[in-house]
Amino acid sequence: MSQKLEKQLAAKEAIKYVKNGMTIGLGTGSTAYYMLKELEQLVLNGLEIIGVPSSENTKKLAIEMGIPLTTLDKIDRMDIYIDGTDEFDPYMQLIKGGGGALLREKVLAHNSNLVIIIADSTKEVRRLGEFKLPIETIPFATANIGRLLNKMNLHPIVRLKDGKNYITDEGNYILDLNILNVSNLSVLEGELKQIPGIVETGLFLDMAHKIIVGKGDKTVTLSR
Numbered sequence: 001m002s003q004k005l006e007k008q009l010a011a012k013e014a015i016k017y018v019k020n021g022m023t024i025g026l027g028t029g030s031t032a033y034y035m036l037k038e039l040e041q042l043v044l045n046g047l048e049i050i051g052v053p054s055s056e057n058t059k060k061l062a063i064e065m066g067i068p069l070t071t072l073d074k075i076d077r078m079d080i081y082i083d084g085t086d087e088f089d090p091y092m093q094l095i096k097g098g099g100g101a102l103l104r105e106k107v108l109a110h111n112s113n114l115v116i117i118i119a120d121s122t123k124e125v126r127r128l129g130e131f132k133l134p135i136e137t138i139p140f141a142t143a144n145i146g147r148l149l150n151k152m153n154l155h156p157i158v159r160l161k162d163g164k165n166y167i168t169d170e171g172n173y174i175l176d177l178n179i180l181n182v183s184n185l186s187v188l189e190g191e192l193k194q195i196p197g198i199v200e201t202g203l204f205l206d207m208a209h210k211i212i213v214g215k216g217d218k219t220v221t222l223s224r
């Protein structure tokens, strides 16, 4: 069964949690795209929901699909947040940010009553870190932070797009870190968050309430 089908199955399963009147945080990426397609259909069939997009890209897609949107300025909390992930481990910990939207994604997940992660089976790992950990840094401090993280053996790589610094929706840069040698990720998260100029990390620790994984022609749901 293809990765695409597994993503579609996971998205279909996640959409079962959506009820009339809900406010839904909308994730970013190729798996989240299938969730948007499901919502598009439900909205066409008369379901009344409102979405909060986690990126300019998702905002554009949602507008094209006719999904009503609002912004975080206007609401306190969302009923559900649905998004993809780059990796998840058996303890439901995640690395996100491959698509560069980690900051807004983390803000939305933090402000949602139910966080549902959807994934194809390739995202499942025994230990996080094969995927490099993205962190978002302010441009002013990025080179300096990069040298510091190098001394911490995290081997930062500045993310590029078309030969220039990748720029996030919040106008920041991304450093991708090698965390394979890090034994305690919550300690690392604390250390990174204490460095001025690091705005956010792609470690989503204890944030996912459910992970719905497409496996062949079925889905498996992990719950916390």
Ligand SMILES: O=C(CO)[C@H](O)[C@H](O)COP(=O)(O)O
Residues within 6 Å of the ligand: 027, 028, 029, 030, 031, 032, 083, 084, 085, 086, 095, 096, 097, 098, 099, 100, 101, 102, 105
């Ligand atoms: O964190 C993300 C974007 O910032 C995505 O959820 C993550 O990169 C997974 O993307 P995809 O569903 O395309 O594999």
